[in-house]
Amino acid sequence: MTVFAAQGDPRRTMELLWGVAEHRPARKRGLNADVIVDAGIAIADAHGMDAVSMRAVGERLGCTAMALYTHVPGKNELVDLMYDRVLAEIPGGYDLGAGWRAAVHAWARDQWNFCLRHPWALRVSQARPVLGPNEFAVLNTLVGILRETGLGPRDLRPVVHALGNHVRGSAATVAEAREAPAATGMSEDDWWLARGEEFASVAPDFAERFPLVVWIESDRDPMPEDAGYMEYHAEEAFVTGIDLLLDGVETHVVS
Amino acid sequence: MTVFAAQGDPRRTMELLWGVAEHRPARKRGLNADVIVDAGIAIADAHGMDAVSMRAVGERLGCTAMALYTHVPGKNELVDLMYDRVLAEIPGGYDLGAGWRAAVHAWARDQWNFCLRHPWALRVSQARPVLGPNEFAVLNTLVGILRETGLGPRDLRPVVHALGNHVRGSAATVAEAREAPAATGMSEDDWWLARGEEFASVAPDFAERFPLVVWIESDRDPMPEDAGYMEYHAEEAFVTGIDLLLDGVETHVVS
DNA sequence: GGTGACTAGTTTACAGCGTAAAGAGAAGGG
DNA sequence: CCCTTCTCTTTACGCTGTAAACTAGTCACC
Numbered sequence: 001m002t003v004f005a006a007q008g009d010p011r012r013t014m015e016l017l018w019g020v021a022e023h024r025p026a027r028k029r030g031l032n033a034d035v036i037v038d039a040g041i042a043i044a045d046a047h048g049m050d051a052v053s054m055r056a057v058g059e060r061l062g063c064t065a066m067a068l069y070t071h072v073p074g075k076n077e078l079v080d081l082m083y084d085r086v087l088a089e090i091p092g093g094y095d096l097g098a099g100w101r102a103a104v105h106a107w108a109r110d111q112w113n114f115c116l117r118h119p120w121a122l123r124v125s126q127a128r129p130v131l132g133p134n135e136f137a138v139l140n141t142l143v144g145i146l147r148e149t150g151l152g153p154r155d156l157r158p159v160v161h162a163l164g165n166h167v168r169g170s171a172a173t174v175a176e177a178r179e180a181p182a183a184t185g186m187s188e189d190d191w192w193l194a195r196g197e198e199f200a201s202v203a204p205d206f207a208e209r210f211p212l213v214v215w216i217e218s219d220r221d222p223m224p225e226d227a228g229y230m231e232y233h234a235e236e237a238f239v240t241g242i243d244l245l246l247d248g249v250e251t252h253v254v255s
Numbered sequence: 256m257t258v259f260a261a262q263g264d265p266r267r268t269m270e271l272l273w274g275v276a277e278h279r280p281a282r283k284r285g286l287n288a289d290v291i292v293d294a295g296i297a298i299a300d301a302h303g304m305d306a307v308s309m310r311a312v313g314e315r316l317g318c319t320a321m322a323l324y325t326h327v328p329g330k331n332e333l334v335d336l337m338y339d340r341v342l343a344e345i346p347g348g349y350d351l352g353a354g355w356r357a358a359v360h361a362w363a364r365d366q367w368n369f370c371l372r373h374p375w376a377l378r379v380s381q382a383r384p385v386l387g388p389n390e391f392a393v394l395n396t397l398v399g400i401l402r403e404t405g406l407g408p409r410d411l412r413p414v415v416h417a418l419g420n421h422v423r424g425s426a427a428t429v430a431e432a433r434e435a436p437a438a439t440g441m442s443e444d445d446w447w448l449a450r451g452e453e454f455a456s457v458a459p460d461f462a463e464r465f466p467l468v469v470w471i472e473s474d475r476d477p478m479p480e481d482a483g484y485m486e487y488h489a490e491e492a493f494v495t496g497i498d499l500l501l502d503g504v505e506t507h508v509v510s
Numbered sequence: 511g512g513t514g515a516c517t518a519g520t521t522t523a524c525a526g527c528g529t530a531a532a533g534a535g536a537a538g539g540g
Numbered sequence: 541c542c543c544t545t546c547t548c549t550t551t552a553c554g555c556t557g558t559a560a561a562c563t564a565g566t567c568a569c570c
Contacts, residue, residue: 014453031518053556066558067519075557125431128485131450133458136465143467153474157488158495160471162421165496169420176380195386198269203388210391212398216415219408230383233412240413241420248503286547308527321529322548330528 013077017084017132031063033071037081041118044082048179049120052079083124084132090114092141100148101246104163107142108242111167112235119175122168149253162245170238177230188228268332272339272387286318288326292336296373299337303434304375307334338379339387345369347396355403356501359418362397363497366422367490374430377423404508417500425493432485443483 016033039060044052054065054075061067072078091110094103115122129135142163146156181187186194199206207214223232271288294315299307309320309330316322327333346365349358370377384390397418401411436442441449454461462469478487 011453014450014457018457020457054558055556063518064520066521069558070518125435126428128432128435128446131454133464136461136468139471140465140467143471147467147470153471156471158492158499161425161489161492162496162499165424166417166420169424170416173381177383180380180383191383195269198266199386202269202273202275206391209388210395212395212402213391215402216394216398216408216411234416237413237416241417244413244417244503245499246503247506248499248501251502251506309529310527318547319549320527321550324529325547 012073013080014131016072016077016081017130019133031061031067031071033081035061036068036072036078037085040078040082041086044120045118049079049123052082052120054078079124080130080132083121083130084134086114086118086121087132087134087138089117090134090138090141092137094141094145096145096148100145101250103145103148104246105242107145108163108167108238112171112238115167115171116174116178119171119179122172122175126164126168149249151249151252155252159245159249163242166238166241166245170234170241173234174231177228177234188230192229267328268335269386271327271332271336272385274388286316286322286326288336290316291323291327291333292340295333295337296341299375300373304334304378307337307375309333334379335385335387338376338385339389341369341373341376342387342389342393344372345389345393345396347392349396349400351400351403355400356505358400358403359501360497362400363418363422363493367426367493370422370426371429371433374426374434377427377430381419381423404504406504406507410507414500414504418497421493421496421500425489425496428489429486432483432489443485447484 036057039057040052043056043060052075054068057078058065058068068078072081094106096103124130139160142160143156146159149156151159177188180191203209223229291312294312295307298311298315307330309323312333313320313323323333327336349361351358379385394415397415398411401414404411406414432443435446458464478484
């Protein structure tokens with residue numbers, strides 16, 4: 001399920017996001033939006049987004065699924081709140097002493113780590129932003145770094161998009177590679193082995209049909225033994241890709 | 256639901272993908288893997304990935320959901336087959352007469368159009384590739400263009416990843432923006448309006464808290480009236496982002 | 511203090527999902 | 541003609557988000 005930003009009762013959701021919901025201290029019996037969001041995050045971190053069901057969250061809190069609806073408008077809104085909450089982990093200030101390139105790399109690295117710590121966050125739609133405070137804080141920080149290039153908003157907007165796409169895309173590959181064994185009941189090695197065997201028998205003329213695929217996959221460094229195939233190559237492509245983008249940015253800076 | 260490449264009976268799935276399954280012509284009563292895949296694609300194109308259920312596919316073909324299991328191992332495998340089938344639409348040859356930059360742009364444009372024609376294809380996991388013939392054909396084509404740069408596999412692999420991430424990321428934003436109204440029952444304009452109103456009341460100090468967000472969003476050309484907000488800006492960022500990447504590639508070519 | 515309003519939480523129910531298991535009915539070979 | 545084999549249907553299970561109705565506990569007020 002792709003998760004869309006909340007549709008029902010936008011006011012209530014925004015109030016919860018920005019923390020201006022009137023905190024009803026009276027008559028609280030333990031349950032409130034905060035602990036529900038925490039429980040959701042704990043489940044998502046441990047077992048993935050698909051494991052986050054209203055029943056599962058309720059069970060973790062010792063109540064029924066329906067009890068949650070008193071404090072949270074619905075599941076979509078719960079996911080929005082979870083998303084904005086974890087975004088707060090991302091640091092807000094980067095040292096610009098070593099130049100904007102180094103700062104962007106540090107930012108990208110933090111973003112990457114964040115995505116792997118909370119892979120489910122990658123499933124929240126970017127098309128209808130959650131519009132929570134921490135989402136803006138992250139953007140504000142990145143723009144603060146990029147402004148050091150001396151470029152203006154028109155030039156920097158595509159950079160922001162491209163960086164975000166690259167981080168999210170690379171991280172998604174790794175995140176899915178990690179989720180897959182649990183979802184399919186097959187480890188990465190087993191999967192590639194099983195696929196590879198079938199592969200040879202089903203497409204014996206592979207090298208003739210796709211010579212350039214063989215070419216692009218050639219000339220690789222040997223992989224560390226303990227690394228997952230997809231994971232290792234995705235991380236490599238992630239770092240090099242950031243550099244590629246920044247090389248492109250630099251060509252505009254010089255001019 | 257993120258769709259993972261098939262786990263059950265890899266042999267059968269690979270045979271179906273590569274078309275070497277023994278075509279059982281005898282005793283066919285209309286139903287076979289091909290028409291099932293076509294029906295799935297038709298539903299997905301018209302109503303999105305979430306509308307593709309075994310029951311829905313069955314209904315479109317005038318049979319029950321369970322009848323499909325005779326011809327297709329399961330839903331994950333059906334989606335894999337749908338994915339590889341539509342990938343065949345992507346052209347296989349690009350004119351290199353105008354240089355590799357123009358060819359990459361043409362490739363990216365075709366890829367972009369493909370993603371918007373079949374937005375559900377963006378939901379197929381990249382971590383466990385489907386390994387169908389058309390997936391390799393697309394890669395083969397792109398590498399054929401990029402090799403014109405004169406760079407080797409080690410340099411080009413990150414380029415392939417970054418291009419793919421950027422196209423997919425940009426297209427996903429648009430695709431989700433188009434899906435969202437149906438999923439949330441609220442048009443894009445209504446949604447932004449409703450959110451915007453709450454926004455002002457809930458975060459009146461926005462400009463002071465996130466000055467750089469305000470800055471980066473400034474200095475925009477006026478938007479065409481008939482364009483969706485997200486859609487318009489995502490396409491703009493897509494095209495400019497490709498150029499940015501290629502600028503980066505070019506710095507390596509010259510050296 | 512009694513009483514009505516409000517609120518938090520439970521119970522039940524519904525329509526949808528993927529698919530396992532078993533049965534029905536037709537086609538083809540001996 | 542019978543028996544095997546294959547296609548398709550029926551039924552069922554456990555899962556999902558959440559609407560609706562109900563229960564119980566707390567507070568304000570006459």
